[in-house]
Amino acid sequence: MRILTPMFLGAIVLLGGPAFANVPVTGRFIAEARCPSLPEIGTVDNPGAVATEPGREYRLVARTAAPATHYLIEIPGAEPPLRWVAIGCGRVESEGQAASLGQAKPTRFT
Structure with a gap:
């Protein structure tokens, strides 16, 4: 039993990443x-x-997996x-909802 507990906890840590899973999506973020636009969440x-x-x-x-928190x-x-x-920070439009995507320039966050 003592051996199974650490193994079980290790499996949860290795497999329990749904909060960090990414779901591919297409469209535009307006x-x-x-x-702030960060390279990593957290x-x-x-x-x-x-x-x-x-x-x-x-x-x-x-986007992050359910419940989605970030794009x-x-x-x-x-x-x-x-x-x-x-x-x-904004809203999402699918590919068919709006005109083509314009070139966005980065804004410096101060």
């Missing part, structure tokens, strides 16, 4: 607020101090270009 490190710009459209790449968007000119933003 920023409605100026929000960190405050924001190389380049990049932020979304209200009214700009960004290519949508993924992964592409911000051209940012390094790295794929950044996570909180869902409350």
Whole structure:
């Protein structure tokens, strides 16, 4: 029994990553607020101090698994270009809902 408990806990740690799973999605993310755009969820490190710009459209790449908390968007000119933003920062439109995606420029978050 004592051997099974650590093995069971180890399996939970290795397999229990649904909160960190990403779900691929397509469409556009339209920023409605100026929000920090982070390379990793759960960190405050924001190389380049990049932020979304209200009214700009960004290519949508993924979202976190249910319950979704963040979207992964592409911000051209940012390094790295794929950044996570909180869902409350904007709205999503599918490929057929809006005009083609314009070139979004990174906004420096200060």
